[in-house]
Amino acid sequence: MSSTSAAPAAKPPMREALVAAAFQLFLERGYEQTTVDDIVALAGVGRRSFFRYFPSKEDVVFPDHERCLADMTAFLATDDEEHEPVRRVCDAARLVLGMYAENPSFSVQRYRLTKQVPGLRAYELSVVWRYERALAGYLRDRFADRPDGTLRADVVAAAVVAAHNNALRSWLRSDGLGDAGAALDHALGHVQKTFGRAAGPASAPTRIGPLPTGRPEDVVVLVSRRDAPLWRVVQELEAARGRT
Amino acid sequence: MSSTSAAPAAKPPMREALVAAAFQLFLERGYEQTTVDDIVALAGVGRRSFFRYFPSKEDVVFPDHERCLADMTAFLATDDEEHEPVRRVCDAARLVLGMYAENPSFSVQRYRLTKQVPGLRAYELSVVWRYERALAGYLRDRFADRPDGTLRADVVAAAVVAAHNNALRSWLRSDGLGDAGAALDHALGHVQKTFGRAAGPASAPTRIGPLPTGRPEDVVVLVSRRDAPLWRVVQELEAARGRT
Incomplete structure (x- = not known):
């Protein structure tokens, strides 16, 4: 569980230790069979420390x-x-x-x-x-x-x-x-x-030209703001044409 | 609560009576302050009757x-x-x-x-x-x-x-x-x-979604065949954007 350290600055070690202990017990005994007392005993801290970080046993699952x-x-x-x-x-x-x-x-x-x-x-x-x-x-x-x-x-x-x-x-x-x-x-x-x-x-749109006839997958309809950068509209157009 | 009788055939009277009693108490005392014992006392039935119809107090809220x-x-x-x-x-x-x-x-x-x-x-x-x-x-x-x-x-x-x-x-x-x-x-x-x-x-066709509403001059809608040369579509796009 030490890999919960991905954002270490935001998480004090004790919080991580509690999560690690909780998951070790959940996997060994099952979630329902594990109490907060079991978790704090394994983590080596007091109950109050647990509840400082987590309102309930459920919260430690989604830290x-x-x-x-x-x-x-x-x-x-x-x-x-x-x-x-x-x-x-x-x-x-x-x-x-x-x-x-x-x-x-x-x-x-x-x-x-x-x-x-x-x-x-x-x-x-x-x-x-x-x-x-x-x-x-x-x-x-x-x-x-x-x-x-x-x-x-x-x-x-x-x-x-x-x-x-x-x-x-x-x-x-x-x-x-x-x-x-x-x-x-x-x-x-x-x-x-x-x-x-x-x-x-x-x-609302300005419609330009008659709608082409034929199968719908043969047609690309592009709606854009008039003031959008041209390169961006062309990018979107290329993406739309690429889709099938 | 007697108006829960909209589908009377499917609901035995005791079930309805329990729902009615529960809601009367929830509204009078609040949900948390009402126990299953309170509900069955008001409905004049035993606890076992309650649990025959509803697994829990929550279920009586959504009968x-x-x-x-x-x-x-x-x-x-x-x-x-x-x-x-x-x-x-x-x-x-x-x-x-x-x-x-x-x-x-x-x-x-x-x-x-x-x-x-x-x-x-x-x-x-x-x-x-x-x-x-x-x-x-x-x-x-x-x-x-x-x-x-x-x-x-x-x-x-x-x-x-x-x-x-x-x-x-x-x-x-x-x-x-x-x-x-x-x-x-x-x-x-x-x-x-x-x-x-x-x-x-x-x-799957190219989607021609609901067109946006509002001032028409702010938007350009371009309809083109998928297999039209890109340079030509861009040319048309530029021309359309230039128009006001």
Whole structure:
């Protein structure tokens, strides 16, 4: 468990020691059979030290979500309206995967544990809900002047979380082998393709020329802001043409 | 609480009496301050009767979700592959709203209670998760032969649930006034517009999403054949951006 040291500056050694002791016991005896007293005895600290770091036994299983939620909130709060909103929430979701990928073996162990213990699954659902609400809150602000702004915000946030979790779970099921980042990029690319344009510019299109006829896969439709840098529009155009 | 009789055939009177007694006490004393003993005393039955119907105190708050989950599962299982899959999961989501709309005052009371009690919010999240997995499981089957089938399935299921919950919560916040069905139709219409085509034919088309609204002069829409020479498309793009 010493590999939880990926962000050592933020974590005092005692906190890490408690996480390490807890997981050692959870794996040896099972989660339900391990008490906080067992954990503090193995870590060689007192009960009060445990509860200084973790409100409950469940929290020691997910020691980094609070930090990650805070990072995500800060990331979204620094938005300067230059960012395309759907892309921005996709980037925010990457922070979460980063936390898991920091320590693959710990993440895989926790995944197995969480699948077995209903209480931990419930805890995880509540954490996922908080990420989703953070993303939706940001999007609700950004979509405030659009028709159906809150609906769009909620739907996009849910889609981003679902895509993230799809990639994350595939990676966890592969025992943390494989390229988690590439899997997430692929999944979020799907979401951006679906929503990026629909949720894009707040203004209406100028239609140029008659719609070509033929099979839909033969046609590329590109919607962009008039003032977007040309190189960026061309980049997007190339990407769209490359897709089949 | 006698209005829980909307589906009387499926519910024995004792079950209804327990729900009614529980809610009377939850509203009078608060959820945490009410014990199962209090509930059975008011309903005039024994503890064993309570636990025959409800595994725990939390379950009496959501007495109809198990039936609704079973209805949804049955509905999706009778799919004959004739149905467009995205439309089908939208119709499945309508079953859930129907359960809430059966009894507006009960649903509004429960909504207020659930907002106040973290344990009930956690319970609700786990129920929502089960609905979402039911929808995603159906879609994974239907999308099995498509590229990214499980990813699409998970994203669409999450979007449907988010749209449903957006409509449901608006209606609950309006104290159950207003037309819940119309709000849901609108929200699900948004999802179907977004995914109906993308998730449609197996040869995925370039998506022509809902076009943004607003001032037309700020946006350029370029429609081109995929196999048109890139230099020519860029030339057209530059010309279009120059026009005002």
